Amino acid sequence: MPDVEHATERSHLLPHLAHDRRLSAVQHEADAGSILSTHVSKEEQLLANISVGERLPYNDYTTIDWLHDLVKDSYRSRVIHAQLGIRGALGSAFESGQGWIASALIGVLTACVAFCVDVAEATVSDWKIGYCSTNIFSNRESCCTNRHPLGTTKTNLGEDCSAWHMWTDDYWEAFGIFVGFALAFGIISSSFTMLTKSTLPSAAPGHGDKPPRSIKGGDQGVVGKSMYLAAGSGIPEIKTILSGFVIPHFLDLKVLIIKAIGAVFAVATGMCLGKEGPFVHIATCVAYLVGMLFPKYNENGRKMRELLSAGCSAGLSVAFGAPIGGVLFSYEEISTYFPRKVLWRAFLCSLFAAMVLKALNPTGTGKLVLFETNYGSSYSPIHYLVFILLGVAGGLFGGVFCKANFWWSKTFRKYVVISRYPVFEVFLVVLATGLLQYPNPMTREPGDTIIKNLLVDCRGQSDAWVCQQEAKDDRSKYVGWLVYGTLVKLILTIITFGCKVPSGIIIPALDAGAFFGRLVGQWITTISPGIFAMVGAAAFLAGVSRMTISLCVIMFELTGELEYIVPHMIAILVAKWVADALEKDGVYDLAQAVLGHPFLDADHAMHLVQGEQELVQRLIPPKQTMQDITVDVPKDNKISKRVLDDKLEKLKERGLMDAGLVLVQDGMLQGYLAEGELDFGLNTLGMHWDSSSRIRLLGEAEEGDLDLSMFVDRTPLTICAKAPMEYLAEMFGKLGLRYVCVVEEGSGRLVGVIIKKRLVVWLESLKH
Numbered sequence: 001m002p003d004v005e006h007a008t009e010r011s012h013l014l015p016h017l018a019h020d021r022r023l024s025a026v027q028h029e030a031d032a033g034s035i036l037s038t039h040v041s042k043e044e045q046l047l048a049n050i051s052v053g054e055r056l057p058y059n060d061y062t063t064i065d066w067l068h069d070l071v072k073d074s075y076r077s078r079v080i081h082a083q084l085g086i087r088g089a090l091g092s093a094f095e096s097g098q099g100w101i102a103s104a105l106i107g108v109l110t111a112c113v114a115f116c117v118d119v120a121e122a123t124v125s126d127w128k129i130g131y132c133s134t135n136i137f138s139n140r141e142s143c144c145t146n147r148h149p150l151g152t153t154k155t156n157l158g159e160d161c162s163a164w165h166m167w168t169d170d171y172w173e174a175f176g177i178f179v180g181f182a183l184a185f186g187i188i189s190s191s192f193t194m195l196t197k198s199t200l201p202s203a204a205p206g207h208g209d210k211p212p213r214s215i216k217g218g219d220q221g222v223v224g225k226s227m228y229l230a231a232g233s234g235i236p237e238i239k240t241i242l243s244g245f246v247i248p249h250f251l252d253l254k255v256l257i258i259k260a261i262g263a264v265f266a267v268a269t270g271m272c273l274g275k276e277g278p279f280v281h282i283a284t285c286v287a288y289l290v291g292m293l294f295p296k297y298n299e300n301g302r303k304m305r306e307l308l309s310a311g312c313s314a315g316l317s318v319a320f321g322a323p324i325g326g327v328l329f330s331y332e333e334i335s336t337y338f339p340r341k342v343l344w345r346a347f348l349c350s351l352f353a354a355m356v357l358k359a360l361n362p363t364g365t366g367k368l369v370l371f372e373t374n375y376g377s378s379y380s381p382i383h384y385l386v387f388i389l390l391g392v393a394g395g396l397f398g399g400v401f402c403k404a405n406f407w408w409s410k411t412f413r414k415y416v417v418i419s420r421y422p423v424f425e426v427f428l429v430v431l432a433t434g435l436l437q438y439p440n441p442m443t444r445e446p447g448d449t450i451i452k453n454l455l456v457d458c459r460g461q462s463d464a465w466v467c468q469q470e471a472k473d474d475r476s477k478y479v480g481w482l483v484y485g486t487l488v489k490l491i492l493t494i495i496t497f498g499c500k501v502p503s504g505i506i507i508p509a510l511d512a513g514a515f516f517g518r519l520v521g522q523w524i525t526t527i528s529p530g531i532f533a534m535v536g537a538a539a540f541l542a543g544v545s546r547m548t549i550s551l552c553v554i555m556f557e558l559t560g561e562l563e564y565i566v567p568h569m570i571a572i573l574v575a576k577w578v579a580d581a582l583e584k585d586g587v588y589d590l591a592q593a594v595l596g597h598p599f600l601d602a603d604h605a606m607h608l609v610q611g612e613q614e615l616v617q618r619l620i621p622p623k624q625t626m627q628d629i630t631v632d633v634p635k636d637n638k639i640s641k642r643v644l645d646d647k648l649e650k651l652k653e654r655g656l657m658d659a660g661l662v663l664v665q666d667g668m669l670q671g672y673l674a675e676g677e678l679d680f681g682l683n684t685l686g687m688h689w690d691s692s693s694r695i696r697l698l699g700e701a702e703e704g705d706l707d708l709s710m711f712v713d714r715t716p717l718t719i720c721a722k723a724p725m726e727y728l729a730e731m732f733g734k735l736g737l738r739y740v741c742v743v744e745e746g747s748g749r750l751v752g753v754i755i756k757k758r759l760v761v762w763l764e765s766l767k768h
Helices: 023-026 030-039 064-081 085-126 140-144 171-194 235-242 254-270 276-291 301-320 323-334 340-361 381-413 416-420 424-439 447-452 466-470 476-496 506-523 529-545 549-561 562-581 586-596 602-610 623-631 641-654 675-683 725-735 756-767
Strands: 130-132 164-166 199-202 225-230 630-631 639-641 660-667 666-672 694-696 718-720 741-745 750-755
Touching: 023 602, 064 085, 064 301, 064 466, 064 750, 085 140, 085 254, 085 276, 085 301, 085 340, 164 323, 164 506, 171 424, 225 340, 235 276, 235 301, 235 323, 254 276, 254 381, 254 725, 276 301, 276 506, 301 340, 301 549, 301 586, 323 340, 323 549, 381 416, 381 476, 381 506, 381 529, 381 562, 381 586, 416 424, 424 476, 447 466, 447 506, 529 549, 529 562, 529 586, 549 750, 602 725, 602 756, 623 630, 623 641, 623 660, 623 750, 630 641, 639 641, 641 660, 641 675, 641 694, 660 675, 660 750, 666 718, 666 741, 666 750, 718 725, 725 741, 725 756, 750 756
Parallel strands: 630 660, 718 741
Antiparallel strands: 130 164, 199 225, 639 694, 660 666, 741 750
């Protein structure tokens, strides 16, 4: 997280705090005063006199303290509403409206970015087959018809278009040009993605409570890992952030720009990926950047995550023209904390995104519905069996995909040449995609066009290629293309998801399901095979992602077909049940496991804990660890700076980053001092004090003291060592704690400290 405020040496504290005795004790040195007011926000200084302690901005790769941020927001709100007069009334009104204003602004800006990406992607993608002689930056549809972005004129795309020039009429030459452009686009997309490489601290504990291994000729510091911030969909990382985790720079403006550019070229390659995941990441970046403009969100990690949850809904809203589905997607799939006020603001954010995108009209149709259908016929109860069959197939597809993709990530991507040269992997995947997809006329088109072609109703439109094939007496070749398309989509999606380009999984899963559904429809002639393609698409996506309610709503918003909600519900539920039987985790959960982010899902955690008969004492750190992190504070409440320096060094060796020191007197818990605040106090505030100085950790400060008591949390939550593990999982999952202190049964003496990451690592061990 960035610094909560950019103060200077002339920055003032709030008036009633300027004379606070504990703060003035530190600020008697001019330099220390300047440092304190620069690093500690005014909101935090409001907490100086209460027992929860002040906090610095969260250091990278730690979990936020939800309870602390709740108290901080309450203090800030009371100060604003206590102001009198017109200024106070205006301040209170702005305070109440900040969330609504920010949400609307996020929706508008997200739609603008999505418009640019949609228009650019359509043009670049068509360059693989030809170009528009009247305007090189026009795609085939706008070149040959009157459909233009920002316009609403609608005509049909003709086959004969004098303005559109194919590169060549020779099949093999066109094949080579197609693959050549795809390779170039893949290299461009991956090269842009490489610009967001970031070396992060260890996501999971370093050596934790184990003794550090000595490294010959080097130090024993924790080695970070590399991460490409613009790669993939971004949804696993966003889920991690919304659960209270801090991933540095993941939502920066640079990442947003590169994600948008990379998505244009990645989708244009024709690889089995979509832009809906990148759109969710882009929308979240927009939400973060907008939130930084509002003090209510910029200075509070908890409130910022409320805004990010609302922003996520705009991503799906602009990706599929599905504003309600976007809200439900944020609630069901992404957010950990989603109170009613976030629901309302997500609704507004998604609404504004849809309104602006419809006005900008990137497709030229003037409609939000991407794959509008009108089958004009209903289904019979006998067809429920077919929908169940599609659900079973979707579940099998999802389970196989999740297992195979996880295996692929753990094996193939571990080869040195692949891990060191991600662009080379993209090159290989694009090459395989071009060679396998171009021969099939049905997989040659972009992913969204494939779905549109497979959902077509041939009774009302006979000039479509699909309808021409289905009108033939001998459809064996056409059926072969459908089988080929289903299998190729499965194989290519397995090896594509996880490549170092911006990518999403929704469109490829929909493609595979539509192929299979259309295939099944060839033997059921009572209703349009497009209906089975539509339901099959939903089933396959449900199997991959385990989405349910949000997916059902997204499907009828995508197609405009309210009549087929029940078939969608049947297929989606069956697909989820079958996929869960094969693999408990969906694709995003498995991606989090591959990335190694310490994510805690309260429901999954409780399911795992209930299968074990464990007590909280199971997670108490070893005796040596407790000696390293425990400070026995003397009666004068001061401790030698040298002792604290040694303790800090041992904390850093553990590599956990959001650990800290527990303060005890006579064995009884007195408070908790986090590593970040300890480091700041010793090495920044305490730069003018030598190692023999004594530092105050508890009690009232005296003139001349180096006082760190303002950073001590004197109200840490505790739990009995003999309590069931379910208690601990609920406390971390529902309260959003960073740590819990463990006390002995009967005596109440401190026996251990459990941080959130320790619980997460233990839960991960139960899965395997």
